[in-house]
Amino acid sequence: MKVVQNINKNIRAEIKRISNSHYYMDYFGDYEFDEYLSKGVCNIDDYINFVTQRLIFDDKANLKNQDFGCAAFVAKNLDGDFIFARNMDCECATAMVIKLQDCNTYHSIGLLNMAELDWDEYTYDTLDIDSKLTLAAPYSPSDGINEHGLAVAILTDVDGIYPTTNKITLLDLTLPRLILNQAKNVEEAIQLAQNYNLFHIVSPIHYMVADVTGNSAVIEFVNGEMVVTKKNCNYQVVTNFTLYNNPLHNGFGKDRYENIEHELVKRNGVISENDALELLKKNVIPGDEQWSAVYNLNKRNVLISFCKEYDAVYRYELTV
Secondary structure, eight states, rough: EEEEEEETTTEEEEEEEOOHHHHHEEEEOOHHHHHHHHHOOHHHHHHHHHHHIIIIOOOOOOOOOOOOOEEEEEEOOSOOOEEEEEEEEEEEEEEEEEEEEETSSEEEEEEEGGGGTTTTTTGGTTTTTTTTTTGGGGGOOEEEEESSSSSEEEEEEEOOOOOOOOSOOEEEEGGHHHHHHSSSSSSHHHHHTTTTTTOSSOOOOOEEETTTTEEEEEEETTEEEEEEEEEEESEEEEOOOOOTTTOHHHHEEEEHHHHHHHHHTTTTTBOHHHHHHHHTTTTOOOTTTTEEEEEETTEEEEEEEEGTTOOEEEEEEEEO
């Protein structure tokens, strides 16, 4: 196990290499997310300055971002539990499972791409001399679930146009942390998203949220306005085109969307978690696949396969 900490701020990350495919992190302490929400940031330089000055004190830190294509869906498993399944597809990733049990926010477990925080395949071995942006890991989960069974995932939507109002602005990748920290259900997640403007580094994104009651929604941004498409049957699917007012599913990811939808229609929206994982794996972007995850919203656990060992399945549980 490796430890990265800021003693002055009383924050600590305990990190384990689980396999060649991914790492696991327990994160403790106040990472000043409330301060971030109150001030906001308007561009990537402001964001880097905030996390480095508040958490890291390293003027050499380098935050990266990349375009990515993904897929996600909500359905039921054979026991009647609601599941939330997602693929993360991008050019490169260093996968980290992160668990946060801060007493001031809802407990959560999720996944993030540490390559966006300057990690590479050698970083774990050299953390003692260069921790890079490791302590900023809580800010940008790509997907996750909290103690109330509320799950969220990010997916690229190249046609999205974010609002520009007088509201506080956040980096779009950090909205899932706000949702996991403060939302018990889909409606609360939507309300939280309405409170902020967003900016992106490479491409806009949209968000899928789902809760333990089976409700789900896709939060998107069309012509500078936030719009919401809610589940209207016993499943919901999203890939990388704008879902809102797009009945023909035109755009990038149409093939993946319709492949997944076809299978869920055939099964009447009921699919085992292992079959859901296999359905995800059949609908990756070849060469860009990084992980496939199936969250059980009722039991607050997740099954994950990672690209470097796609035949292996890892299970993590959020204990509350």
